[in-house]
Amino acid sequence: MKKRERKLIFLEGWKALAGLTLILAAISLPGVELAASPEVKPTYALVNCRIFPVSGPAIEKGTIVVRDGLIEAIGPAGKIKIPEDAEVIEASGLTAYPGLISAHTNLFLEVKQQEQPQTPAEFLSALSQPSEPQQFPDFLVLKELKPKKQTIESWHKTGFTTVVVAPSRGIFQGQSVILNLNGEQLNQMVIRQPWALHINFTTERGIYPSSLMGTVAFIRQKFYDTLHYDLHRKKYSASPLFLKRPEYDPFLEALIPFVVEKKPVVFQCNNQEDIKRALRLIEEFKLNGILAGCNEAWRVVEHLNRAKVPLLVTVDFRPPSVNIYNQQGEAVRKKAEAEIYPANPAVLLKENIHFALTGFGLSESSFLKNIQAAIRAGLPAEAAMKALTADSARILGLEKQLGTLEPGKIANLILTRGDLFAEKTRVVKVIVDGILFNYEEKSQ
């Protein structure tokens, strides 16, 4: 077994001295608190690496200067001056890419599993107790997150530096957060909080809505209620005379930013009909809608072309459960998973549909395998790269901060030995917010 080492480099050598001076200065000032981690990040100069900036053509031998968490300069070797204070990282043989963005995950989310009935008596009693409503429009996923070093490491090694963490339960699931995988301190990781409201076409058990048709009606009714609630509130705050005070409703209160103020609403779409359902809702309520899941988007390209709604497409190629391929035995299902669904991203690219790729529902290792399958099915590797970086950033509204290697942007980048997505490629260094993580294999 290869033993890998991960090292957080903050203060080294002469910089320790500078750091100490800073700390002393901080202590001497009354009322200034000591930060848990240093405020000033080291400056790095990555030299002699191949660079795929995504924003432009590849640079065969280039330099990237990272200062204080941002990209300071990038360009061909010789054209970029290496700052005197920079720690030089020799990166010949390595390729630099923007850090990958997974725009839809349930990372770090610890959901309490509902206890399953074991005995017939328990089962009967569970049936006679209607379940608690699984509706959490005001739930902030950030509050439930427990970042783990091991998970971050494993995501780094897959190439990811940024993730959207979405809630996972209920119809109105709650509000997601965008995180940079720069350590385990949540507040320092946050890029945007909250990002979007997440809605899933699922059902309740034993209470309304217990069917898909009920769920669609329930969502529409809640949206109408929100519009009315907002109108009432606005009228009341403009002039309360002769107007009954609106009754406070936390459910609708939580929906106002998304239904009225048009913050993003992400619909989980597990099959082609879910996509149409979501598009109808987006159109009816003029939402800033985004569709997630969508591994059957290839069947509804006409609708998607008309709607111009961006997609967070998972590379999970398992045919949806209501799908025809899922109703004719394992052999047909497997064949569809291997031969039909991997072409989904390639079809979307051909149709000029705006999409990001995600590994939603997959482990890190199957994510890579499935990206490779999508590439084999016709998606150019550069397009896969773009869908996981610049396109993701654009859909998240972070195109000015993330997604490409350009001066001024957040220093999120990965260094690989080999082409990204190739089978034997390893991610050997990751920089997130200017913090360096080393994953170089030790020689045995």
Place this chain on the structure above:
Amino acid sequence: MRKNFLKTFLIPILSLIFLAPVNSLLAAGNLLIKNAIVMPVTAPPIYGADVLIINGIIKQIGPNLTPPPGTRVINASGKYLIPGIIDTHTHLGLSGTNEGTDAITPEVDMADVINPDDPAIFTALTGGVTMVHTMHGSANVIGGRNVVLKLKWGQPSEKMVVKEAWPTLKFALGENVKQSNRTLLPGRPQRYPATRMGANAIIRRELLRAREYMAAWERYEKLKNSKNPPRGLLPPKKDLRLETLADLLRGKLYARCHAYVATEMVEFLRLAREFGFKIAAFEHAWEAYKITDELLEAGVGISVFIDSWAYKMEAAEGIAYNAAYCTQRGILVSINSDSSERVRRLFNEAGKAVKYGLTPDEALKMITINAAKQLGVDHLVGSIEVGKQADLALFENHPMSAYTRCEMTIIEGDVYFDRQQILKEREEAAARKGGY
């Protein structure tokens, strides 16, 4: 993608299941059916006629027709060409049947949950069925909006929806809604209504609420448009449940009411008179034969099984002569399947009516033109007439015979099921794959 997929997947089961229109390479919607025994249903049979279809519409019926170049020609010598069969009560092609948690759920719409991948769509085609009224279930007193689909297998769901059909709302009465055949779970109260009088009362209560809702909106509109709108004027809350019921009261929706016994049907007719809403048909209506005068007076038809009575208490007084007797009394009767399995042999079900006193022509009407009338689409389909949509089924023998089967099913001039082609493909695939 679709083409590629068809190539890869022309294995027996799938070719059966996912067949885009077979004649898609030829001009879509154009077809000449030669020398068939044409059963227009609304007119006597024509022996040895051609039927020419242009752009999905029946253009001409007569001997020795010449088609425009590029038209697919089907030799139908000795075979029976009938209008595509219409099933007025099914639950196929849907993801879910009931929103059963509440007695009143008119806000739900089956059009929201169409599943175009349901294999029952294909198996129904193999029995000559071209159109279905696919409905909310009977778990609650007021279910939801139903939807009429053409069984265009392989097409996207929105292309299956028949927009011209009457919009309908499902009602249900009797044992299913009072949950009399359900074991009560300990600690869980029985849902209201638990009796037939309760079902009647809850419908009246909800319709009264809908009236109030309509009045509230009218008041608001009036005030809003007045010269001096009052301060603090706020529109009423939009309520999808009451919106649907208001549409029923406005005459924009037709009720389709699941009912078994005579008394509950008479009560429902009274409700319809009281509130002025329209009933498209009673479903199952096993005791309709007891109230033919009332049904005739109200002009309400029935959509029934042919001979599967007595499967529960409220069906105990059903008789197999129900459909035939009601037809003879002048009531509009259709035969339904209410089943994703029975739907593919609905012609057999209708055929049984011959035993109970109808002529084969009358029996055939119950699954074609009568059904079309009950769905409000008889101006489009339900018979073979020039100008109507070419939804057709070709049968080996007389469709009301016990010794027949459907050979080909056509919707708007496109062949969606072709028995011979499927058998051929199946053989070829077996030879290729070594009997996969």
